[in-house]
Amino acid sequence: MSSSSGLAALGLSLLLAGCAGTPTSAPSSPAISDVSPHADADRGEAAKAPLMPSTFFAGDAERFEAWRCTPAQDLVTAFPAGELRLWSAHEAYRLKATAAASGSHYVEDDLSFREQGGEALVESDRGRLECQRDQTRTALTRAQRPGVMFHGRGNEPGWTVRLAHDAPRLSLLLDYGEREIEAPYRITSLDNERGRVTLASGRADTPFDLTLEARACFDSMSGEPFPVRVTLDVDGRTYRGCGQGIAP
Structure with a gap:
C-alpha cells in the first residue's frame, strides 16, 4: 500500500475519533458532598451515590448492538426512543432521529448514521464507514441487578464490580469468585463530556483504583457489546473488562 493510501485508510479508521459530531454531555458533576463517603457526616445525613455520565447507559433501549465496519473499526449502538447512542473506540455520541425515505x-452536526436491514453507513467530514450488524446483547436492568447502578465484568480470571445505586459503595468479586471486597469509594475525577470517571477506595486497608470510560467495549470471551471500558487496579494487578450503567 502506498503511503498516501495508508494515510487515507488511517483517517477513515479514526473517523469517529475527531469528527465534529458533538460527544454526549451529561448532567453537571455531582457536588463533593454527594461523592465522599463521609461528606455529610457532620449534618447527620447519609452520603448519596454520585451521578454517572449518561454515556454509560442505554437510555430506554432494550439492547446494545455490535457493528463491524470497513475500514476496520468496531462500534456499539443503542436505540432509545428518537435517538441513537453510539460508542466508538475513542468517543461516545448522541444523534437525533431525522426523516428517512x-x-x-x-x-x-456533520456525523450521520443511516441503517437499514442490518447494514449501516456512517459518515462525517472525515470519510465513511460501511458497517454490518453483528451480535446483540440485552441491556441489564435494575430488576436483574437490584440495587446496582453500574455493573462491570472481565475474564481470565473472572471478576465483577457492582456500584450501589444509593450510596458510594461498591462490591468486587475477584478470581472467579474466590475473593470479595466491599468498600466505600470516592471519586478522584469525573468528566461528563468525555464520559470518564475514576474512583479510589475509601478504605486505607483495601486500596484500589477503578476507571470507567464510555468507549465501545467487547467481552474478551463472548464478544458481547458494552458501552463502557473498565480498568481495575488492586493488589498490584490490573483487571480489564466491560460494563454498563443500570438505570432505575
Missing part, C-alpha cells in the same frame, strides 16, 4: 437516519 427508508430505514433509519440519525444525525448530529
Whole structure:
C-alpha cells in the first residue's frame, strides 16, 4: 500500500475519533458532598451515590448492538426512543432521529448514521464507514441487578464490580469468585463530556483504583457489546473488562 493510501485508510479508521459530531454531555458533576463517603457526616445525613455520565447507559433501549465496519473499526449502538447512542473506540455520541425515505437516519452536526436491514453507513467530514450488524446483547436492568447502578465484568480470571445505586459503595468479586471486597469509594475525577470517571477506595486497608470510560467495549470471551471500558487496579494487578450503567 502506498503511503498516501495508508494515510487515507488511517483517517477513515479514526473517523469517529475527531469528527465534529458533538460527544454526549451529561448532567453537571455531582457536588463533593454527594461523592465522599463521609461528606455529610457532620449534618447527620447519609452520603448519596454520585451521578454517572449518561454515556454509560442505554437510555430506554432494550439492547446494545455490535457493528463491524470497513475500514476496520468496531462500534456499539443503542436505540432509545428518537435517538441513537453510539460508542466508538475513542468517543461516545448522541444523534437525533431525522426523516428517512427508508430505514433509519440519525444525525448530529456533520456525523450521520443511516441503517437499514442490518447494514449501516456512517459518515462525517472525515470519510465513511460501511458497517454490518453483528451480535446483540440485552441491556441489564435494575430488576436483574437490584440495587446496582453500574455493573462491570472481565475474564481470565473472572471478576465483577457492582456500584450501589444509593450510596458510594461498591462490591468486587475477584478470581472467579474466590475473593470479595466491599468498600466505600470516592471519586478522584469525573468528566461528563468525555464520559470518564475514576474512583479510589475509601478504605486505607483495601486500596484500589477503578476507571470507567464510555468507549465501545467487547467481552474478551463472548464478544458481547458494552458501552463502557473498565480498568481495575488492586493488589498490584490490573483487571480489564466491560460494563454498563443500570438505570432505575
